[in-house]
Amino acid sequence: xxxxxxxxxxxxxxxxxxxxxxxxxxxxxxxxxxxxxxxxxxxxxxxxxxxxxxxxxxxxxxxxxxxxxxxxxxxxxxxxxxxxxxxxxxxxxxxxxxxxxxxxxxxxxxxxx
Amino acid sequence: xxxxxxxxxxxxxxxxxxxxxxxxxxxxxxxxxxxxxxxxxxxxxxxxxxxxxxxxxxxxxxxxxxxxxxxxxxxxxxxxxxxxxxxxxxxxxxxxxxxxxxxxxxxxxxxx
Numbered sequence: 711x712x713x714x715x716x717x718x719x720x721x722x723x724x725x726x727x728x729x730x731x732x733x734x735x736x737x738x739x740x741x742x743x744x745x746x747x748x749x750x751x752x753x754x755x756x757x758x759x760x761x762x763x764x765x766x767x768x769x770x771x772x773x774x775x776x777x778x779x780x781x782x783x784x785x786x787x788x789x790x791x792x793x794x795x796x797x798x799x800x801x802x803x804x805x806x807x808x809x810x811x812x813x814x815x816x817x818x819x820x821x822x823x
Numbered sequence: 824x825x826x827x828x829x830x831x832x833x834x835x836x837x838x839x840x841x842x843x844x845x846x847x848x849x850x851x852x853x854x855x856x857x858x859x860x861x862x863x864x865x866x867x868x869x870x871x872x873x874x875x876x877x878x879x880x881x882x883x884x885x886x887x888x889x890x891x892x893x894x895x896x897x898x899x900x901x902x903x904x905x906x907x908x909x910x911x912x913x914x915x916x917x918x919x920x921x922x923x924x925x926x927x928x929x930x931x932x933x934x935x
Contacts, residue, residue, distance in 0.1 A: 714866070741919060743920060743921070743923075745923075745925075750831070750927070750928075751927050751928075752827070752829070752927045753867070753925045754925070755922050755923060755924070758920075758921050760919075766917075766922050800866050800867070802866075804919065806919045807918070810919070811869045811872065811920075812869065812923070813868075813869075814859075814866030814867050814868065815866050816865055817865075817866050
């Protein structure tokens with residue numbers, strides 16, 4: 711098991727609602743990335759946070775937003791949920807250097823009904 | 824056309840077989856190439872990390888990158904039932920694991 715923990719593990723929300731997912735990074739890792747993995751697909755990059763600042767963003771609308779806290783933990787917030795937001799949301803923590811491993815958490819399974 | 828193409832399989836082999844997994848890509852800016860293994864209901868875990876072209880070996884696993892052909896491979900020797908998982912290729916133009924682009928994953932089953 712990696713040291714990256716995500717909560718909750720499963721979540722069911724109604725279309726139009728808002729959701730907050732949480733990620734606790736591996737000790738000493740100050741970089742956190744969030745990915746969305748639809749069923750049968752590879753993960754898609756949402757954004758990365760480094761030292762509490764957004765450090766890159768994928769092709770996701772502004773209703774996907776994030777935060778990183780001084781202890782390097784992170785939140786992913788999604789507003790105005792749509793049915794297509796149903797997916798596994800993964801966070802990965804790493805050090806901000808090249809050629810280093812990103813450690814993924816077990817993910818949060820979000821179902822929007 | 825997707826930026827990273829990976830045959831989703833499924834791929835089924837007998838125990839002890841050599842497994843070959845492949846991805847092609849279209850973005851010539853990619854410099855960092857990774858292979859992840861994902862078990863059911865788990866997050867991906869890194870198997871191999873290669874910078875630029877060339878081969879890299881780690882135990883039963885060998886990763887190859889051919890940037891001129893935009894083609895990467897992962898070979899698994901002496902495959903074991905515990906290797907049964909989904910294998911994801913990933914690549915990035917930047918270091919520090921930023922903006923990794925993943926293939927769709929190949930589901931592998933190794934039969935005893």
